[in-house]
Amino acid sequence: MGWEVRMSNSRGMAYFFNAETSESRWDPPSGFTKEEVESLPGAGYLKANSQPKPKPAPAGQVRASHLLVKHRGSRRPSSWKESNITRSKDEAIAILRGYQAQINGDAEKFAELAEANSDCSSHAAGGDLGWFGKGQMQRPFEEATFALEVGQMSDVVETDSGVHLLLRTG
Incomplete structure (x- = not known):
């Protein structure tokens, strides 16, 4: 079988x-029972101490993810999935509301x-933008992110x- 448990x-x-x-893979291999998973080499890593450890925020910075919907009035109305975005701002807002x-x-x-x-392009990372501080993002984006818990x-x-x-993640 060759499966073992490791720590990222x-x-x-x-x-x-x-x-x-x-x-x-993050999930157990298919077809394995709970007992088989618990008998794999390194299975001790599966205990509660293997949950992700939050990293402390760099001083004065926040971390966020975002989901962006562009419209024809956007400063660059194109993206990785559409070369020419023609939707209106109201249509973009309706999409976001969905x-x-x-x-x-x-x-x-x-x-x-x-x-x-x-x-x-942050879509590839689930919208994660990483850590950023004041002055690094457009003002409305920055103000909204810093206001979130x-x-x-x-x-x-x-x-x-x-x-x-926006989703504040750190």
Whole structure:
């Protein structure tokens, strides 16, 4: 079988690795019972101490993810998925409102929708923008992010780039 449990240095959480095929995954291999998973080499990493360890915020910085919907009035009305965006701002806001209803406070759903739909290149990281400080983002974006509590999602935020939903993650 070749499966074992390892610890991710970057995420600080356990993952499954098959030494024979070099496949890695976060979820247990299919077809394994709970007992089989618990008997794998390195299974001790699966205990509670393998949950991700939050990293402290750099001084004066926040971390956020966003879901961007551009419109024809955006400063650059094109994206990785559409070369010429023609929707109106009202249409973009309506699209965001639909995502907002689907997310309903669920960070995983936010990342899933951002990855599939955001008009920003950060879509590939589930909308994660990493850490940033004051003066690094457009003012409405910055003000909205700094006003949020960690884990809180914004309402629609308008910038020159388009309209966004923001999720403060750190």
